[in-house]
Amino acid sequence: MTATTLSPTLVAHLPTGLLIDGHWGPASGRATFEVTDPATAEPIFDVSDATPADAVRALDAAHAAAPAWRAVPPRERSELLRAVFVRLISRADDIAALITAEAGKPLAEARAEVVYGAEFLRWFAEQAVRADGLVRTAPSGGNKQYVSRRPVGPSLLITPWNFPIAMATRKIAPALAAGCTVVVKPSELTPMTTLLVAEIIRSEAAGRGLPTGIVNVVPSTQAGPVTEPLFDDPRLRKVSFTGSTRVGQILLTQASKNVLRSSMELGGNAPFIVFEDADLDAAVQGALVAKLRNSGQSCVAANRFLVHDAVARPFAEKFSAAVGAMVTAPGTQPGAQVGPLINEAAVEKVTDLVDDAAAHGAQVLTGGSRLDGPGHFFEPTVLTGVSADARVVTEEIFGPVAPIVAFGSDDEAIELANGTPFGLASYAYTTSLARAQRAMDEIEAGMIGINRGLVSDASAPFGGVKASGLGREGAEAGMEEYQETVYVAM
Structure with a gap:
């Protein structure tokens, strides 16, 4: 399959650049990389290859947008996610064809992945209005305990290639529902689906007058160099990674510098x-x-x-x-x-x-x-x-x-x-x-x-034990991964 067998309308509107602060553009070094079709080993797209400086610009945008996005009422965040869900389902055939083109999976499986991936948007649209808290009398009777949840802050999401829509939505949806802004680093093997999802989110947010910069995407062949400066930046407060245990161990070491909240979905057997x-x-x-x-x-x-x-x-x-x-x-x-x-x-x-x-x-x-x-x-x-x-x-x-x-x-x-x-x-x-x-x-x-x-x-918690990772995605736990618990004694 080549890009020309996809819907011409889809190909004409597919973004291939970086999304930073609500705008698409080339990498600062103007470099690109090829995305190939696994069924033919032929190149089908050229995508902008982000640099470390681009990643920092993306974090700048996520940090700048964080206060405004955090202030958006949960109902409005919910409605944005629901609208993106509807658009993904309405474009399921086109998106499935894109997944097949860059990931190789049979069209029937690709269509099933679109439905599965979209479901995270619908689920977390429903969870966005359910950030539960607690008020109770302390056992001593001397004061009240107030417990609330706040968004943890700008988050780095590093996604794998094997489920290009589901891995993106499984991380982006709970982050946005919780009130966090994000920088997404998709796999260089299958970045196109993530770029399309990001464009749908961007356009829906813009149409609703919501903040730009809530979702930023930096495809790159230089995963380590591109993400390293973000781990050194105190403005980054959360990292979520899906991939090998070996890479996850490296990222956990980097995350320890600023004691980042970390979610790791790692290898299995x-x-x-x-x-x-x-x-x-x-x-x-x-x-x-x-x-x-x-x-x-x-x-x-x-x-x-x-x-x-x-x-x-x-x-x-x-x-x-x-x-x-x-x-x-x-x-x-x-x-x-x-x-x-x-x-x-x-x-x-x-x-x-x-x-x-x-x-x-x-x-x-x-x-x-x-x-x-x-x-x-x-x-x-x-x-x-x-x-x-x-x-x-x-x-x-x-x-x-x-x-x-x-x-x-x-x-x-x-x-x-x-x-x-x-x-x-x-x-x-x-x-x-x-x-x-x-x-x-x-x-x-x-x-x-x-x-x-x-x-x-x-709607179920996804994650492992031992060397298979930390934290959970999906279910109620998925949004809690992007929230801090705050206790106030009065």
Whole structure:
């Protein structure tokens, strides 16, 4: 897919510059970078490449707009977010086509992402008017306690490439609802969708006479140099990042300088447990969703399949048959179910993990190879006979590969599930209420799907434990991440 196959009207109005203080413009150095289509490996857009000085200008704008935006009544902030939600839904087909162009995912998945991403705007439009406080008499009876919440202040939002609209709205919507202004640094791999969302917010805000500078966007290929001066600036009060644990650790170190409020949604290694009493047909259908959505390029993707010895063979046979029947093709092709990986480096990583597993005795039941170009495609793959310490089990795959590891007891399943530094998502299939309850109680993860292969919901708290991060997005907690609690004694 190329830019010319998108709606000509959409292409003509797509912003490709920086958004600072309500105005679009080039980077200060006039440099640009190419955005490529993963299905063809061809460039489709040139986008302005922000410099550190541009990022500081964006923070200048966010800081200047903060007092006025904080003073906007919650109802007006709510109505702005609701209006943006309506516009995104009304343009779902165009936005889905843009997601497919820059991220590669099949159009059906891209449309689902638009609906999911827009839902954060609707949810936080509703939450904007619900910044609850507290008034009570102190236990001593000597005074009253007043507790209120205030916006934390200008916030830096660093988003990943794999869900370009949902990752943007999941951060921008609660920040604006809470009364915070933002600087957004989108991934250089998929910046176009974020730029379009920002333009919709800008135009809606301008039409309502609301402050400019509430949303500023600085796409750049220089993530570290561009964001570093912001961490050194005391005007920045919050950072929210979605990405790898390694980068998150670096950012937390930088955030410590000014003791920034920090939300970190980091790496995952989700177990998908199939207990001996599981409904195997349901487990297979759930596994397809948990593993192959966005070609496995999701932080909550099932990374390792832990299956009881008694059902390991029939599950592997059913699952590999279903995976082998998936249609791998460019996202614009009718019937496409599995799209390309994001770039060549992703294909090389997945190939290396599969080759390593096969070299150590794993059996490839289906797939196992990259597909001929153009584009960055890898066959949906199922591996069996995989050891629990194989790299394809211990490392986050971020691709359409499902390694199956057998276990012999419930104790072993829980031990294997928890035997990782990560704890973002997990999945378990069982018809036993007792087993389900044990999984809920003992699996170390921030999100647990019981007989479900999909856990994400704008109204539910999204986040992990251990090395998978800090804080939560979505739900009531999502807006609290952008608020300070203030207590007054009278």
